[in-house]
């Protein structure tokens with residue numbers, strides 16, 4: 001696994017974060033060292049996908065990156081046919097995902113699309129996953145995307161969303177941010193790396209509170225909601241139609 005050193009050297013100017021070739025090359029190390037409980041979260045999402053999948057329907061993995069979640073989902077289905085559309089706006093990520101598919105046993109059902117989430121049609125879906133990606137969407141576009149997903153899901157269909165979150169109560173928010181910095185330090189990131197990455201993400205990754213997410217799901221029409229996994233400022237949520 002190539003080590004993430006994207007923010008290790010002092011930069012004269014910190015540019016907004018992008019999922020380019022440099023990030024794609026070190027993405028697994030970045031996820032491992034900056035997303036608490038990442039493996040647990042995607043493993044359970046893959047299992048829930050199998051649980052909620054309805055025959056002859058589609059799975060959508062929105063912001064699929066280079067396929068960690070999609071490949072786990074394919075593994076859950078073993079030899080059972082399924083249809084999954086992976087969408088990502090980063091061509092380096094999609095290219096890397098494609099290059100990994102040759103080694104995936106049950107990969108025939110996976111179609112990869114390089115597109116903005118806002119531009120895709122969701123239809124005949126039983127499972128939609130948005131793992132660590134809604135947070136990158138323009139705030140004004142989030143209600144519309146969740147409503148579009150709701151409309152494209154069949155009854156009993158599920159939406160799984162994992163996000164970096166904010167707490168509205170500031171002492172708790174400060175605690176959560178401090179424990180997140182601690183997690184990064186424990187994983188070998190320097191203070192310079194932590195602060196340069198925070199600057200790069202500042203206007204690009206806009207977290208919201210779990211209450212805001214919940215209200216958006218309920219407004220769209222979802223009838224059941226839960227936070228099934230939480231670690232300080234990260235939450236994995238489920239909404240059922």
Ligand SMILES: C[S@@+](CC[C@H](N)C(=O)[O-])C[C@H]1O[C@@H](n2cnc3c(N)ncnc32)[C@H](O)[C@@H]1O
Nearest residue numbers: 019063065069088089090116117131132133136
């Ligand atoms: C943190 S990564 C997602 C990680 C991935 N879901 C996983 O499970 O490993 C966010 C991804 O969302 C993509 N992305 C961000 N905004 C997007 C948009 N508006 N449309 C499509 N993809 C987007 C980025 O290119 C990036 O690959």
